[in-house]
Amino acid sequence: MNSPLSLAQQIDLQISANGPISIATYMGLCLTHPTKGYYKGADPLGAAGDFITAPEISQMFGELIGFHLVNVWQQMDQPRQFNLLELGPGRGTLMADILRVACRAEGFRDALKLKLFETNPVLTGEQRNRLASYEPQWLENFEQFDEGPILVVANEFFDALPIRQFVRKPDGWHERLVGLVDGKRTFGLSPTPIPAETMPTAIAEAAEDSLFEVCFAAGEVMSRIGKAVARQGGSILAIDYGYARTQTGDTLQAVRDHRYADVLEAPGEVDLSAHVDFGALAAVTQEIGLAVQPLATQGEFLIRLGIAERVKALSGANPASAEDIRIAHDRLVGKSQMGELFKVFCAHSPGLVPPGFAA
Ligand SMILES: C[S@@+](CC[C@H](N)C(=O)[O-])C[C@H]1O[C@@H](n2cnc3c(N)ncnc32)[C@H](O)[C@@H]1O
Structure with missing residues (x-):
């Protein structure tokens, strides 16, 4: 039922009744609460929205990924049927640009089984308008693939999944929580320490007050998709801001109207995201x-x-x-723009040589 309370009021009530909540619970409610979550409402993308993504900057981004995918499909001997899955397809722009290029390769379109994974009903509608001619199927889980290899693409999807945060203290790591102080949402620490030995070895030497983030949801999604790809063959291409090796640092951020905002101030009204630990995703795959x-x-x-x-x-x-076109090129590859901040991760069946990576 649609509660008359705002999401902020619902979260505050939950904290008052049951005590502080983890950042993952807070982030999950803010982004995907069934009726009031940020990703359940209006289209957040573009100049009129809160942020802009690479495919919305230029068609070149999707077209080059289209060339990449055709190349991988050809390396797999052009299977007569394969799944192409996009996670968090936004307005469908990336997939439309990919398929405009890729379907020029003989046999690609006939072999294609297009799958989309999306939480936002408004964006699902835009994807339907944009991609109807390819007859997409929206997946509810990652057990619904057709026969044949699986190629997966995800741009700025993993950064939207809820993270947990821990702070190092002399007696161990304490989870960072969202609580209420004088009625105002505030960060605090769980009193219960988690022994340092149970944390990843990469952060064993972290100094006191270091902050460590972990995204169990990203590991879970990658594990499920990775297992399907390992079984049926294929590859996973994920583009996001993030880092190559598990490390410490606070990357949780809120964005509204193309500007940074307060993470705790307006639940459900601002985009929340965190940098992706690609080292952890590499280990999973x-x-x-x-x-x-x-x-x-x-x-x-x-x-x-x-x-x-x-x-x-x-x-x-x-x-x-x-x-x-020159300005869009500079935004996509410029070191001070998206070129260095955003990283490209690719896991794949052994034996494939996906183009675009250092040999
Ligand atoms: C930052 S947008 C990126 C959109 C698109 N990939 C692009 O590059 O323009 C994140 C996308 O992931 C979707 N999304 C976020 N959280 C999700 C979740 N838990 N399950 C499925 N889709 C999700 C959003 O609705 C949106 O389509």
Whole structure:
């Protein structure tokens, strides 16, 4: 039932009744509460929304990923049926750009079984409008694949999954919680220490007051998809801001109207996200038996896939847009823009050589 209380009031009531909640519980409620979560409401993307993503900046991003996927499909001997899954497809822009290019490869479109995984009903509607001709199926879990290999793409999906945070103290690690002080939402620490030996060895030497983040949801999604890919063959390409090795540091952030905002102030009204621990995701997929490419920056990946040639071809075909295309190129690959902050992760069946990574 749709409660007349705002999400902020519901969260505050829950804390008053049961005590402080973990950051993961808070983030999960803020983002995906069934009726009032941030990702259950209006389309958050684009100039009129809260943030803009790479596929919304330029078609070149999706087109180059389309070339990448065709190459992997060809390395698998062009299976007559395969699954192409996108996690968190937003407006469907990335997939539309991918398929416009990839379906030029003979046999690709006939073999395609398009799968989408999305929580936002408004965005699902936009994906339906955009991609209807490819007859997509929206997955409810990761057991619903058709026969044949599985190619997975995810841009800015894993950063939206809830994280937990822990702070190091002399007696161990204490979970960071959201509680109420004088009626105001405030961060605090659980009084119960977690022994340092139970934390990853990568942070064993962390100094006092260091903050460690872990995203169990990301590991769980990667594990489920990874197992399906290990069974049926294929690859997982994930692009996000993040880091290559498990480390300490507070990366939880709120964004509203293209500006940073307070994480605790307006539950459900601001985007919350955290950097992705690609080292942890690599460990999960390697344990399942997949190979993992060395993490690339988004700039390196797009340059290796030939973004410079794409700029020339598009500018040649649309001279009036040449300046806009150059600006979009710089936003995608520039070191001070998205080029270095965003990373590209790829796990795949052993034997494949996905393009775009260091040999
Ligand atoms: C930051 S947007 C990125 C959209 C798109 N990939 C792009 O690059 O424009 C995150 C996407 O993941 C979806 N999403 C977030 N949390 C999700 C969840 N728990 N389950 C399924 N989809 C989710 C959002 O609705 C949205 O489509």
